[in-house]
Amino acid sequence: MIYCGTDWAEKTHDVVLVDDSGQLVAKRHITDDADGYRILLELLTEHGDTQETPIPVAIETSRGLLVAVLRTGKRKVYAINPMAAARYRDRHSVSRKKSDPGDALVLANILRTDMHVHRPLPDDSDLARSLAVLARAQQDATWNRQQVSNQLRSLLREYYPAALAAFEPWRNGLCRREAREVLKVAPTPSRAARLTRTQLQAALRRAGRERSIAAEAGRMQEVFRATWAHQSPLVEEALGKQMLALLVQLEAACTAADDLAEAVEEAFPQHPDAEIILSFPGLGVQLGARVLAEIGDDRNRFTDARGLKAYAGSSPVTRASGKKSSVSRRWVKNDRLNHAGYLWAFAAITRSPGAKTHYRRRRDHGDWHASAQRNLFNRMIGQLYHCLQQHELFDEQTAFRSTPAKALEAA
Known part of the structure; x- marks a missing residue:
């Protein structure tokens, strides 16, 4: 049997083939373009690669055109963690020498000796992969929007507290279009104090507001014309220009997050697993798409529910040595799925009587909020695994039957 190791880079890649005995069979240095990919596929075919x-193939990434080309057909591609590959490198050389062809050889030998303990890339459908791209991009855009919003809020606290007070009653304050339109016409507190109700109403209408326009304009005018501390005029004008620059970034971040959210809402219902995922309490379109993006739709990816729970970081990990042992949370996990699980469990507490009862029992048992919520996520993601495998919708009575106290303590 032949094994392939590929050390990828931005412009070129090193490819190494070894046989069962570890002997070097072939070695190539290819470019990162269509010609290089063709040479790679011809090299594999020359040494017995068929359908x-x-x-x-082992490689240290799971993304990119090279991986997409290698995943054609039934070929298994193993994405080896770079830290794991570094540990394997020490098995072959104690001098810590390193080269790109040498790294490719290490990757090939990883498959030759330990392929059974590594997991190939899941065989997800194209629809699931496209949803993963959209859901992750929307999640990144949401995080970026919050980061820019925090920067803008910090800047406004330095010279413009009236704006924060005016937008405080609104949910998602600075991220709302009304807030951004008002800040455009009044980047400094001095200009805001001179705004008329007509100007404020016009700004609210441009933002798309349709209700309580006159009342909101009157409320904001009172806030802006109240007594506030001020920076010197020159410093205030400079800070206003800095605020407008941040406002442009926030506008772009909000637009990107909204556009990607619409794309997710259009694509997610088309997936066959969407109905099952949306049947769970606490999972809407956006959060359900994030969960599907991370677990995929390859039914053979996880051998059992415990594997999925470990991947999500919801199940505890035990560390034992001699007479000492400790049980703690997992640090090595899929961070995106773990974050989605936190939001999922938080929302399920108010939407599912069984989930709320389970959470309260864990709190009464002595768990902190985060620990009890993680325990609930651990239970619900196991239920999701079962429903996806059996093609069943979530059922409240089946999911949260009355559990004896002893069984709860052992959970």
Whole structure:
């Protein structure tokens, strides 16, 4: 059997083939373009790669055009963690020498000796992969929007507290279009104090507001014309220009997050697993898409629910040595799925009587809020695994049957 290791880079890649005995069979240095990919596929075919018996490939990434080309057909591609590859490198050389062809050889030998303990990339459908791109991009855009919003809020606290007070009653204050339109016409507190109700109403209408326009304009005018501390005029004008620059970034971040959210809402219902995922309490379109993006739709990806729970970081990990042992939370996990699980469990507490009862029992048992919520997520993601495997919708009575106290303590 032949094994392939590929050390990727931005412009060129090193490819190494070894046999069962570890002997070097072939070595190539290819470019990162269509010609290089063609040479790679021809090299694999030359050494026995077919649809029935594809050559497995190890690489230190799971993304990019090179990985997409290698995943054609039934070929298994193993994304080896760079830290794991570094540990394997020490097995072959104690001098700590390093080279790109040497790294490719290490990756090939990882498959030759320990392929059974590494997991190939899941065989997800194209629809699931496209949803993963959209859901992750929307999540990144949301995080970026919050980061820019925090920067803007910090800047306004330095010279413009009236704006924060005016937008405080609104949910998602600075991220709302009304707040951004008002800040455009009044970047400094001095200009805000001179705004008329007509100007404020016009700004609210441009933002798309349709109700309580006159009342909101009157409220904001009172806030802006109240007594506030001020910076010197020159400093205030400079800070206003800095605020407008941040406002442009926030406008772009909000637009990107909204556009990607609409794309997710259009694509997610088309997936066959969407109905099952949305049947769970606490999972809407956006959060359900994030969960599907991380677990995929390959039913053979996880051998059992415990594997999925460990991947999500919801199940505890035990560390034992001699007479000492400790049980703690997992630090190595899928951070995106773990973050989605936190929001999922938080929302499920108010939408599912069984989830709320389970959470309260864990709190009464002595768990902190985060620990009890993680325990609830651990239970619900196991239920999701079962429903996806059996093609069943969530059922409240089946999911949260009355559990004896002893069984709860052992959970």
